[in-house]
Amino acid sequence: MTVEGEKTTPAAGAARRGVVGRLSWGLADQAASSLSNFVVGIYVARSLGLTAFGVFSLAWVTYGVVLNVSRGLATDPLVVRFSGVPQASWRGAVARASGAALLVGAGIGTVSLVAGLAIGGQVGVAFAALGVVLPGLLLQDAWRYSFFAAGVGRKAFVNDVVWALALVPAMVVAARVGTVPAF
DSSP, X not given: OOOTTOOOOHHHHHHHHHHHHHHHHHHHHHHHHHHHHHHHHHHHHHHSXXXXXXXXXXXXXXXXXXXXXXXXXXXXXXXXXXXXXXXXXXXXXXXHHHHHHHHHHHHHHHHHHHHHHHHOHHHHHHHHHHHHHHHHHHHHHHXXXXXXXTTOHHHHHHHXXXXXXXXXXXXXXXXXXXXTTTO
8 A cells, every 4th residue: 555645666556457457357257157148048038938948947057056066176176276377287287177177067968968868858858958068068167267267367258258159149049949958
């Protein structure tokens, strides 16, 4: 903290700008991620009937639980142990975290796919569809966290914006098909 009349050193000013920049990108990324999730929920609710939206919601909530399991096993340790380390260490950790996210996605995705096929009906099809896309969803989230661990929130933001933009044509096609697995 400076006293009136004192000037901050250039290093202190640069450090402050760096912190503000990282916070700004972190907030922008979270806003992009939350907004895209909100828009997907609203779009699906408006595109499907009440029962189909309920089925979609079961798969959506399951994805949320699996996402947190993946974060606990893969990306939370990455952020805690490999933030601010040399790039070679970070790259190795990102590869391991991405692999762990893919393993969680493939493992739970397989369980979801088999359970969906066994359950049948709309709920079964929704869980089967979730099982197919789960590894990719968890990998995208692992990359997002990897960028934060490296202190480059701007790249995490770009990752989420690209993801949101890719959802636009996918959601339009899904609405035309009009079934839960399409979403």
